[in-house]
Amino acid sequence: EVELLESGGELVRPGGSLRLSCATSGFTFGSYAMSWVRQVPGKGLEWVASISDRGGSKYYADSVKGRITISRDNSKNILYVQMKSLEVEDTAVYYCAKERDNGDYGPKYFDFWGQGTLVAVSS
Amino acid sequence: QSALTQPASVSGSPGQSITISCTGTRSDVGGYNYVSWYQQHPGKAPNLIIYDVTNRPLGVSNRFSGAKSGNTASLTISGLQTEDEADYYCSSYTSRSTVVFGRGTKLTVL
Numbered sequence: 001e002v003e004l005l006e007s008g009g010e011l012v013r014p015g016g017s018l019r020l021s022c023a024t025s026g027f028t029f030g031s032y033a034m035s036w037v038r039q040v041p042g043k044g045l046e047w048v049a050s051i052s053d054r055g056g057s058k059y060y061a062d063s064v065k066g067r068i069t070i071s072r073d074n075s076k077n078i079l080y081v082q083m084k085s086l087e088v089e090d091t092a093v094y095y096c097a098k099e100r101d102n103g104d105y106g107p108k109y110f111d112f113w114g115q116g117t118l119v120a121v122s123s
Numbered sequence: 124q125s126a127l128t129q130p131a132s133v134s135g136s137p138g139q140s141i142t143i144s145c146t147g148t149r150s151d152v153g154g155y156n157y158v159s160w161y162q163q164h165p166g167k168a169p170n171l172i173i174y175d176v177t178n179r180p181l182g183v184s185n186r187f188s189g190a191k192s193g194n195t196a197s198l199t200i201s202g203l204q205t206e207d208e209a210d211y212y213c214s215s216y217t218s219r220s221t222v223v224f225g226r227g228t229k230l231t232v233l
Contacts, residue, residue, distance in 0.1 A: 035222075037169075044126070045161070045169065045212050047222040059220055062124065095168060106220030109159035111180060113168040 002026040002112045004096045009117030016086050020117060022079040022096030027112075030054065030074035033103020035110060036081050038092035038119075048094070049081060052103035059106050064090075086121045093118050127152065127213055127225035134231040140201040143228045145213030146194055151223055153194035157216035160189060160198045163227075164209045173198060200230070208232045 008020040022034070035050040049070040050059045058070055069082045079096055094117055097110035128146040135141040145152065145160075152158055158176045161169035171180055173189040176196060186201045196215070200207055213225040 044227040045163075045214075045224040047214070047224060050222075061221065100174065106216065107222045108157045108216045109171060109174045109214065109222075110161075110169075111171050111174070113170070115168055 002098065004098065004112060004114035006094065006096045006114045006117035009094060009119045011120045011122060012086055014086060014088060014121055014123055016121070017082070017084040018086065018119060019083070020081045020094055020096075020119070022114060024077045024079065024096075024098070027098065029072075029077040031102065033099040033101060033107065034070075034072060034079045035097045035099060035107050036070065036079075037095045037097050037110065037113075038090075039095065039116070040092045046092075047107065050099070050103055050107035051079070054102075057104060057106075083119075086119075088121050091119060091121045124151075124217060124219065124221060124223045127215060127223055129211075129213060129225040129228045131226070132229045132231065134233055135200075135203045136233050137203050137205060139203050140199060141203060141230065142200075143198045143211055143213075143230070145196040145198070145215075145225050147196075147215055147223070148194055150218040151215040152191065152196050154218060155216045156191070158189065158191055158196040159214050160187075161212045161214070162207075162209050163212065169212065203232050205232050 036048040096114040098112040160173035163169040
């Protein structure tokens, strides 16, 4: 059974930094691209970032480019996102999502999702 | 990248069929057969129900079907059931190697 478990979400001040993690199990982590998708409570989904199976290709939404770095550790089956210069507008539930292929040409769709971790940016 | 356009809400009675549209551009929906649809119940994570425009993942009911014509994709749910009441999001691969989502459609089963 595929399982994705996000952690690291918390209340942070504007301008602050945060690293989220996503521990995975139930599939061959190193064979699939992975992504982060966020959702402001009560609002729609927004794709944030994706990383190919071996980490060689990374893709970012314009809204976070330069402030977010996605990475992965295939030896530990963990996905990360490092966020800096956080803004109030970054407040959202951040979901970790598995993709259906290796991600060489960018993200396409997400067949398994975690339950999300809440990042709240407020002074 | 602008969000794909979906109706804010649709409704139907049990047993009926409804269709949700998803309109983009030639740079996303119209340019690639990588349209997908997600169902999200309140407080839950999204669930993939359609990928590659028309394909259903294993375990998804065949009451859900997808189609595309030009820059507009659509999701049809036939034989509506009360458990179908949820938010539905479309998404598409884009020419910039990114993914764009629709703003979401709230389905009410009357």
